[in-house]
Amino acid sequence: MSNLKESAFCQPNNNSDTDWKEVIYPTTIETGLFSFIILTAFIILETYFFIRLNRVIPPLYINVPIIYRSIRFNGLINIVVLLLWGYSIYEAIKLYMRIDKNKTNPTIEKSLVYMIHSLKLFDEESFEIEKDGKKKIEKRIVRIIRIFYNDDDKKVYVRIAKDGDRFTKEAAALGNNLESALGMNLDVMNTTVNYVEYVFLKYNDRRLDLATSIKQKTFDIINISGNISYQLSKTPHSLIVGGTGSGKSFFILGKIVSYLSLTPQADLYIIDPKKADLSLLRFIEGFEDKxxxxxxxxxxxxxxxxxxxxxxxxxxxxxxxxxxxxIAILGYPLSLLYLTSSLHFFIL
Structure with a gap:
């Protein structure tokens, strides 16, 4: 891949940084275990060193003329040695964690490697080799689909490169396979000239209850679910539709609670010519004339x-x-008008 295409492929978006990791297939020797072995060996050797150091340090006596006695400070020396040992171990572990943090995510990478292997997303060619004086046919991998990934606290991003080979067509059809391999729900799929990007949710979306709606203190942000929200000043109209018994009235009630929890509190007006559930709000204090x-x-x-x-x-x-x-600059409370005959509202 040329430098221009590589730069375009790793161009950051609004949801992730530039720290993309490439999936290696066939897998190489795991370096994480080797690093852990090195850390363990270092701790053992350092512990042995400090034990030997503590034994060779001569006893420390200080004569105190006032009391005509000598005071032994071996206990203090032991404490100092112990503190030095603990600090060196702490620094070694901190360095290991810093190095380990920059490595690939083993769970994600193993899942992607498994998908590549099971779907045979690679090309093999036969080569004639000579071994022990005999000619043999050996298969070697000559071409592999190129997959990169990145993740943050909420999402996993997977990019499949378009290199002009047979994997270019398959790159846009791997959504279901990636969902199964990663065990995550697909949120968004974006296609560019250089790659196909899949965005997966690490956690399933959650429903909000009325208590959660009451706790929010914003000017015009309304939460629909744990991952979905909208800004009233940018989305001043909405239409709520659904079959009978699907929960439209309760959904509207939740939105009304959210509106009344805004800062400053929204000024809400309700028109219900059908005299349905929302018309009963006129019996609540403060809604008599609204x-x-x-x-x-x-x-x-x-x-x-x-x-x-x-x-x-x-x-x-x-x-x-x-x-x-x-509208946020004005600092004036939002005025919301609900028309329940068509179940939509307007912001004034």
Whole structure:
């Protein structure tokens, strides 16, 4: 691969850094065990050295004229030697951990190596060799699919290089195989000229409960699940659809709790001409005049909300300095209007 293509292949994205590791197949001798053996041998030798040092150090006596006695400090010397031994062991382990951290992730790499082997993502050719005076045919691997990987706290990134060989076509069709090999759910697949990138979630997405929604303290970030959220100022409209009994009302209730937990608290208006579940919110303190179910009250509520919207436009967008201004800069509480007949809402 040329330097230009290699640079493009390792170009960082928003979710990972440039520390990509290449999967080696066939696997070489594991260096992690060798490093551990070296560390263990060093600790044993150093322990032996400090034991010998402690034995050859002569006793230390200091005469104290005031009490007409000599004080022996062998115990203090033993403590100093023990501290030096412990510090040297600590530094050795810290160095080992620093080196080990820069190595490949053995679990991920072994899974990818297993996939390469089981799917035979390599090409072999036969070569004639002479051994012990006899000619034999030996198969050798001449071409292997090139796979790189990287990971962070939440995701694993796998890139399969497009080198113009037969693996280029297969690179975009390995999603299910990678999911099975890694035991992770595929989140996103991106395709470029140089590679195909698969992004996997280390942890499954989790559902949020109302208690979690109440705890969030943000201006306009609404969490849908553990991994999914959106910004109200950038997504001012939403449509909620689903079959009967699918949980639309409870989902909307969770979003309402999230809106009321924003800082500053959102100003929420609800229009429910069907007089369904959300119409019952009018019996909650603070919602008496903000839930409309009858035609006249719906028209009145809409007129009040429109007037509020026009007032904000006149106050905050009256000169050129307002160009490109975000709603978060205004510091004004969000006003949310729910129309439950079509189950969508608008931000004012």
């Amino acid at each position: 839930v409309a179910t009858e035609p006249n009250k719906i028209a009145k509520l809409l007129r009040e909300v429109v007037e509020l919207m026009e007032k904000r436009y006149s106050e905050y967008f009256n000169d050129i300095s307002a160009f490109g201004r975000l």
